[in-house]
Amino acid sequence: MSIFASLESEVRSYCRSWPVVFDRAVGAHLYDEDGRAYLDFFAGAGALNYGHNNPVLKKALVEYLAEDRITHSLDMHTAAKRDFLETFDEVVLQPRELDYKVQFPGPTGTNSVEAALKLARKVTGRESVVNFTNAFHGMTLGALSVTGDSMKRGGAGIPLVHATPMPYDNYFDGQYPDFLYFERLLGDASSGLNAPAAVIVETVQGEGGINAARFEWLAGLAALCREHGILLIVDDVQMGCGRTGPFFSFEGAGIVPDIVCLSKSIGGYGLPMALTLVRRDLDVWEPGEHNGTFRGHNPAFVTATAALRAYWTDDRLEKSTLAKGEQVERVLQEVCATVPGSRAKGRGLARGMAFEQAGLAGRVAGAAFRRGLLVETSGPEDEVVKLMPPLTVTDDELDQGLALFTESVRECAP
Numbered sequence: 001m002s003i004f005a006s007l008e009s010e011v012r013s014y015c016r017s018w019p020v021v022f023d024r025a026v027g028a029h030l031y032d033e034d035g036r037a038y039l040d041f042f043a044g045a046g047a048l049n050y051g052h053n054n055p056v057l058k059k060a061l062v063e064y065l066a067e068d069r070i071t072h073s074l075d076m077h078t079a080a081k082r083d084f085l086e087t088f089d090e091v092v093l094q095p096r097e098l099d100y101k102v103q104f105p106g107p108t109g110t111n112s113v114e115a116a117l118k119l120a121r122k123v124t125g126r127e128s129v130v131n132f133t134n135a136f137h138g139m140t141l142g143a144l145s146v147t148g149d150s151m152k153r154g155g156a157g158i159p160l161v162h163a164t165p166m167p168y169d170n171y172f173d174g175q176y177p178d179f180l181y182f183e184r185l186l187g188d189a190s191s192g193l194n195a196p197a198a199v200i201v202e203t204v205q206g207e208g209g210i211n212a213a214r215f216e217w218l219a220g221l222a223a224l225c226r227e228h229g230i231l232l233i234v235d236d237v238q239m240g241c242g243r244t245g246p247f248f249s250f251e252g253a254g255i256v257p258d259i260v261c262l263s264k265s266i267g268g269y270g271l272p273m274a275l276t277l278v279r280r281d282l283d284v285w286e287p288g289e290h291n292g293t294f295r296g297h298n299p300a301f302v303t304a305t306a307a308l309r310a311y312w313t314d315d316r317l318e319k320s321t322l323a324k325g326e327q328v329e330r331v332l333q334e335v336c337a338t339v340p341g342s343r344a345k346g347r348g349l350a351r352g353m354a355f356e357q358a359g360l361a362g363r364v365a366g367a368a369f370r371r372g373l374l375v376e377t378s379g380p381e382d383e384v385v386k387l388m389p390p391l392t393v394t395d396d397e398l399d400q401g402l403a404l405f406t407e408s409v410r411e412c413a414p
C-alpha cells in the first residue's frame with residue numbers, strides 16, 4: 001500500500017483531487033515526494049500571492065527566528081506587531097487615504113468575518129445581515145449563515161445570523177434592474193428587511209465561481225447602504241492583497257467600505273493571519289469582547305511587513321498583475337471559442353473558465369493535474385476552473401501553465 005493510500009484510508013485526508021504527497025515548494029512550483037514538479041495555479045486559494053517560500057519573506061522570517069525574537073505573545077505589544085502596524089499604515093492605508101482601525105480577529109478569514117458581523121450588530125443594535133447568492137464567507141456558524149446555501153454548508157442547520165440573500169451582480173446576467181428589488185424590500189415593513197445591520201459582499205466571488213461584480217454595481221450598493229444607514233462589509237479575504245490588481249479589490253469601484261475583512265495573503269508566507277479593518281468611529285469593542293489565543297502571530301507580522309515593503313511601496317506588482325491577468329483573459333477567450341457554452345470570467349489574476357457541461361470542469365482539473373498543473377474548481381455546481389497563480393508567477397511560467405490548461409481542455413472537450 002502506498003503512503004498516500006494509508007493517509008487516505010486512516011486519516012481521511014481532505015484532498016481527493018491531487019493523490020500525491022507534496023513535499024517542497026518554491027515560487028509557483030510545488031514538488032511531490034518523488035520530485036515531480038507541479039505549477040501551482042491554485043496558490044492556497046489566494047493565500048500565496050507572493051509564491052511559495054518567497055526569498056525576501058523567508059530571509060526576514062529566518063533572521064527573526066534566529067535572533068530568538070518573540071513568536072507567541074497574545075495581546076502584548078511586540079516589536080513585530082508595531083512594525084507591521086506602522087508599515088500597514090504607511091504603505092497601505094495612508095496612500096489610499098483610508099482611516100481604519102486594525103483589529104486582529106483570530107488566525108483565519110472566517111475569524112475576520114465573525115468579528116465584522118459581531119461588530120456591525122453591536123454598533124447598529126440591529127441583527128439581520130444581507131448577503132448575496134453564491135457568497136462564501138467561512139465555515140463557522142456565523143460566517144456560514146451569510147454563505148450561500150449551495151456552498152457546502154455541511155448540514156449546519158438553521159443559520160445563527162438572520163441573513164437575507166440578494167441576487168449578486170451576475171445573477172440575471174445584467175437583465176435585471178440592479179437594486180430595485182432590494183430597495184423595495186428595505187422600504188416595505190412587511191418584508192422583515194427594513195433595518196439590516198450590514199451588507200456583506202465579495203467584489204469577486206472566489207468560491208462562488210469567480211463572479212466579478214461590476215464596479216458600478218458595487219458603487220451602487222455602497223450608495224444604497226449609505227442612504228439606508230446600513231454598514232457595508234467587504235470580504236476581501238480572497239480577493240485582497242493584490243489578487244485583482246490593486247491592494248484592495250474594491251479600489252477600482254471608488255468605494256470605502258465601513259468594515260473590511262482581510263486574511264489569506266496578508267501574512268504573505270502562507271502563515272495564518274487575519275485583520276478586520278474598522279472605520280475608526282465604529283470601534284466600540286470593549287476589552288475582551290473578541291479575543292483569542294492566536295490572533296496576533298509574530299512570525300506572520302514579520303513576513304507581512306516584509307511583503308508590504310517588498311511589493312506595495314510602488315505600483316509595480318499592481319501593474320504586472322493587471323498585465324498578466326489580461327494575458328490569461330486572452331488565452332481563456334481563445335479556449336472558450338472552441339468549447340460551446342463556456343465562458344471566461346474574472347478580474348486581475350483571479351480568473352476562471354465556466355463550463356456548461358456537468359462535470360467537465362472537474363475533468364479538466366484532473367487532466368491538468370496529470371500534466372503537472374494544479375487548478376481548483378469552484379462555483380455552485382463546481383462548473384468553473386479557477387486560475388489563480390501566485391502574483392509573482394513569471395511570464396514563462398504563466399505561458400506554460402496556460403498551455404497546460406489549454407491542452408487539458410482540448411483533451412476533455414475535443
Ligand code: PMP
Pocket residue numbers: 045108109110111113136137138139202206207235236237238239263264
Ligand atoms: N471569505 C472568503 C471570501 C473566502 O474566500 C474564504 C476562504 N476561502 C473565507 C472567507 C474564509 O477564510 P478561512 O478559510 O481562512 O477561514
